[in-house]
Amino acid sequence: MGGAAQFAVTTVVGGTVSVIGGGKFANGAAQAGFGYLFSQLAHERNNRLVARGFDRSQWQRVGLLTDAQSEAGFIGDQQMALSMSSVAGPLPTNQFYVEVSVRPLDASGNPIASVASPEWFKRVPYAGMSGISPLGTVTADFVIEATFSAPRYEWLVWMPPQPARHDNAASPQVELFKPRERR
Numbered sequence: 302m303g304g305a306a307q308f309a310v311t312t313v314v315g316g317t318v319s320v321i322g323g324g325k326f327a328n329g330a331a332q333a334g335f336g337y338l339f340s341q342l343a344h345e346r347n348n349r350l351v352a353r354g355f356d357r358s359q360w361q362r363v364g365l366l367t368d369a370q371s372e373a374g375f376i377g378d379q380q381m382a383l384s385m386s387s388v389a390g391p392l393p394t395n396q397f398y399v400e401v402s403v404r405p406l407d408a409s410g411n412p413i414a415s416v417a418s419p420e421w422f423k424r425v426p427y428a429g430m431s432g433i434s435p436l437g438t439v440t441a442d443f444v445i446e447a448t449f450s451a452p453r454y455e456w457l458v459w460m461p462p463q464p465a466r467h468d469n470a471a472s473p474q475v476e477l478f479k480p481r482e483r484r
Contacts, residue, residue, distance in 0.1 A: 346425045348403045352444035355382045357478075364477035366399070366460045374457040376410060377479035381456050385429035385441040387473040397431075397463045397473045400424035405451030413451055424459060431473075 316330030360382050364373035375381075383399065402424040405413040415421075429441020447454050458477055 346423065346448065347421055348401055348425050348445050348447050350427065350443055351380070351446045354442045355444050355478075357384075359481055360478035361481045362476055363479050364458070366458065366475040366477075367472070369460050369462045369473075372457060372459045373477055374455060375477065375479060376406065377454055377456055379450070379454060380444055380446045380480060382478040383427065383441075383443045383445065383458065384476040384478070385427075385431055385443075385473070386438060386476075387431045396428055398426050398428035398461070399475050400426050400459045400461060401445055402457050402459075403447045404455050405447075405449060406453040406455055408452040410453060412455075424457075 312330045315332055316326035320326050363375045363377070366373050381401075381403075383401070385397065385399065387397065402422065404422075405415065407413055425445075427443055427445070429443070431439055431441050456477070456479075458475060460473070460475055463473065
């Protein structure tokens with residue numbers, strides 16, 4: 302059961318138990334709902350990996366990072382995708398990483414206040430192996446999802462300084478994608 306469904310069940314059960322105990326449904330539902338949200342925010346990060354690989358025809362490129370210590374962002378939906386690539390050869394041996402954060406926005410694009418712990422707001426690292434192989438370029442592709450519901454989302458992707466691992470790697474780049482609008 303997904304987060305929204307679990308939240309709904311928890312809220313209804315909290316309201317029902319409140320009525321059985323002689324209280325008001327709304328009070329029990331609200332208390333259970335806040336308890337669920339607090340518990341979730343205390344144990345999760347603001348985003349998580351939901352898939353490796355994606356069909357580019359379903360996604361629109363909205364950003365590109367080509368240098369360490371660079372950042373790109375966009376306003377989008379609950380999911381975003383990353384494609385990490387580099388020129389490493391003769392085998393795809395370049396492992397590098399990015400860090401991703403997302404924050405909730407209201408329908409007007411303003412940040413929504415949160416009671417989450419400071420840990421929840423930290424950027425989440427994603428690492429990928431890339432390079433050139435005899436069969437072509439190897440990329441690390443990910444679909445990432447916000448762990449909360451909001452009308453809109455502000456996604457930020459940062460490429461920190463990368464540790465030197467091999468002397469055969471060059472030109473790391475990260476493409477950012479958001480889902481194409483359905484017609």
